[in-house]
Amino acid sequence: MTFTFKSKYDLNKENILEYTSDELNALFTEMGQPGYRTFQLWKGIYSANYTNFEQFTSFPKTLRNILDEKFILRSFKQIDSVQSPTDGTTKYLWELADGSKIESVIIYEGKRTTYCISSQVGCPLDCKFCATGKMGLLRNLSHAEIIEQVMQMKVLGKSSPTNIVFMGMGEPLLNYDAVMRAADVLSEPEGMAFSRKKITISTSGIIKNIRRMADENRPYSLAISLNAPEQAVREAIMPISRKYPLDELLNAARYYTKKTEKRVTFEYVLLNGINASLKDAQKLLQITKDIPCKINIIPCNSDDPNYQPPPDEQVVKFDRMVNANQRTITIRKSKGWEIQAACGQLYAENKQKSRKTVFNEYKFD
Ligand code: SF4
Structure with missing residues (x-):
């Protein structure tokens, strides 16, 4: 090799x-x-x-x-970082050996430290509220490049990870082999020995590989970005839904939970005027009622004026509507709001700088 x-x-x-x-x-x-x-x-x-x-x-x-x-032992360099003054969330921009750039984020929440890592350079899926989607796909990351994000952040961050999530740039289930190999190495008992249950693979809904994960009985947690309770809305904000429709995605989630006997997490990014009404909350409950799941509500963090979060009171009402139905639901704060912590945003901002400026920030060993 x-x-x-x-x-x-x-x-x-x-x-x-x-x-x-x-x-x-x-x-x-x-x-x-x-x-x-x-x-x-x-x-x-x-x-x-x-x-x-x-x-x-x-x-x-x-x-x-x-x-x-x-x-x-190290193949890429940090070229930029930005830290939230309020909660310490830190985003890192790396330049890979071929000049490609990717991002990773560390989120600090009490005793919890979550490392959010990328699986591709860019992303082919073009979710409308996502800065990475605007880049298109440049290439897949190798499993080593995925692991190295964790290894480098362990040195740079304030604490080691308690959770690792594949929610950075890219669609992890479109780089299946490298992602699974990276997760296997991260959790290898003789090495980093990271808890398998604390590794979450987050997908926009690549159905064939959700089923593959279930069939292979992968020990990692699965999160699915649902983001809309009906096909037409989902298709408008997540074009991948044309290929993998919502009802088939929900069937894949049912298959996964049945086969693995594990619950799935549904991520739901709240977009004002698009998917954040109480009617949407009702529909969300309706379509997921027979699936063992947890639902994370995430107010959108986008620099696109067309995709903004609803007012706080609407977020709370949405939460209450779901909680009233005795479901496990959590509102996850969109951490690092003020540092543009959603994936792809630091990359886009950095692109505005001249290459000269970027290279001046390099520190060679
Ligand atoms: S939200 Fe995720 S899957 Fe969608 S375009 Fe962005 S990186 Fe890709």
């Missing part, structure tokens, strides 16, 4: 994060290293979060030098 960087920022080395433990084992066997070294290497990379091979002090110097000549 090779993953060679062509970027001017990286030497012509392979990214060791692209290797599975079996591949690392094969590599070390080829190099005449004892078997336990693979375990030490894996631990150093994923548990100790080492960023260079000098930190592997249990390795002979010659081995560290060989690894350093062939491999890198």
Whole structure:
């Protein structure tokens, strides 16, 4: 397996994060290293979060030098960040080895620290209220690039994650293999050992891969962005709904909950004048009544004047309407409002800066 960087920022080395433990084992066997070294290497990379091979002090110097000549442990750089002065929510903009840019966010809420990570550069799905959707899809991220967002934020953030959500740029279920492989590595007991239940894959409704997740009995949590209680409205704000209609999506959710015996989370972004009336709340209850679920209400955070949140009192009424029906429902504050924390917004803002300015912010090791 090779993953060679062509970027001017990286030497012509392979990214060791692209290797599975079996591949690392094969590599070390080829190099005449004892078997336990693979375990030490894996631990150093994923548990100790080492960023260079000098930190592997249990390795002979010659081995560290060989690894350093062939491999890198970090493949991209932070080029911007912005922090909310009110709640500390921090958004990071990274430049990948090929010059692509992606975002990740850390959200602090009491004891909870949520890392929100990207799965694609851009997104092909064009949800109307989303800045990333306007970029289109540039490419999928590799599983290593997905994991590295977590590893880099663990160093930069105030605390390690208690939750990891695939809700950043991109549609995770359109990059299924890399996303599942990344989630597997993040939760690998010998490495980062992150709780599988605390990893959430959030989809706009890629039905075939919701069913695949269920069939493969993936141990991760599933969230579905519902955002409208009827097909016509959903289709208008989420074009993917033409390919995967609402009733089929709800059937896939039923299939998932039955097959996995797990509840699904429905995300519902409130858009003033579009999906936020009490009639909508009633319909939402109606269409989800036989599905074991939790519903997260998220007032929209968009810089597009056509897609704005309803007034607070309307949000509360929407919540009451659903709570009155004894459903599990939570209003999730749209964290980091003032720092443009919704996905794709920092990217768009950064694009306005000249490349010269952006490169000046680089810190090379
Ligand atoms: S909301 Fe998610 S799925 Fe929709 S365009 Fe944005 S990134 Fe893509």
